[in-house]
Amino acid sequence: MKIDSSYYLSNQPKREPSSDLGKEEFLQLLMAQIRNQDPLDPMDDKEFIAQMTTFSSLEQMMNMNNSIQQLVHNQTVSPVIQYSHMIGKEVSYYKLDEESGEIIEPKEIITSQVKAISEKEGFAVIELENNQKIYTDEVLRISTQNTSE
Structure with missing residues (x-):
C-alpha cells in the first residue's frame, strides 16, 4: 500500500503570516467578539x-x-513622455565645452529645434536638429519655431 505524498504537511502550500490587519x-x-461575548456581561457600549x-x-x-x-x-511617468511636448519647439541653451561640460566663456546662447526626446539614466535628453544632445536642466528658453524666415 502506497501513501499519497500530497497528504504530507511538507507538500502543503505554506501561508505566510502577516502583521497587517485589513x-x-x-x-x-x-463579529467573533460580539458572537462569543458573555450574555450576562455584554460588551460595553463605549x-x-x-x-x-x-x-x-x-x-x-x-x-x-x-x-x-x-x-x-x-x-x-517616464521622462520621455513628460517632455514629449517639446518636440518641434525651439530651445535655447548655453554652448558647453564638449570635454568638460562647462559653459564656455564668454557665454554663447545656441538655439535649435527639438527633434526627439530620449532617456539616459532616468533623465530626459533633448535631441536637437544641430545634432547636439542636452539635458532638460540646460534649457534657458523654449519657444515655437520661427516660420517668418
Whole structure:
C-alpha cells in the first residue's frame, strides 16, 4: 500500500503570516467578539463605539494609502513622455565645452529645434536638429519655431 505524498504537511502550500490587519480581518474579529461575548456581561457600549471608530479610521487610512500610491505612480511617468511636448519647439541653451561640460566663456546662447526626446539614466535628453544632445536642466528658453524666415 502506497501513501499519497500530497497528504504530507511538507507538500502543503505554506501561508505566510502577516502583521497587517485589513478591513475584512478587523470585521471578522469584531463579529467573533460580539458572537462569543458573555450574555450576562455584554460588551460595553463605549468599547463597541471605540472599536467601530477604529474600524472607520482604518478604512479611511487604507483609502488614503491607495490615493497616495496612485499619486506616486502618476508622478513617476517616464521622462520621455513628460517632455514629449517639446518636440518641434525651439530651445535655447548655453554652448558647453564638449570635454568638460562647462559653459564656455564668454557665454554663447545656441538655439535649435527639438527633434526627439530620449532617456539616459532616468533623465530626459533633448535631441536637437544641430545634432547636439542636452539635458532638460540646460534649457534657458523654449519657444515655437520661427516660420517668418
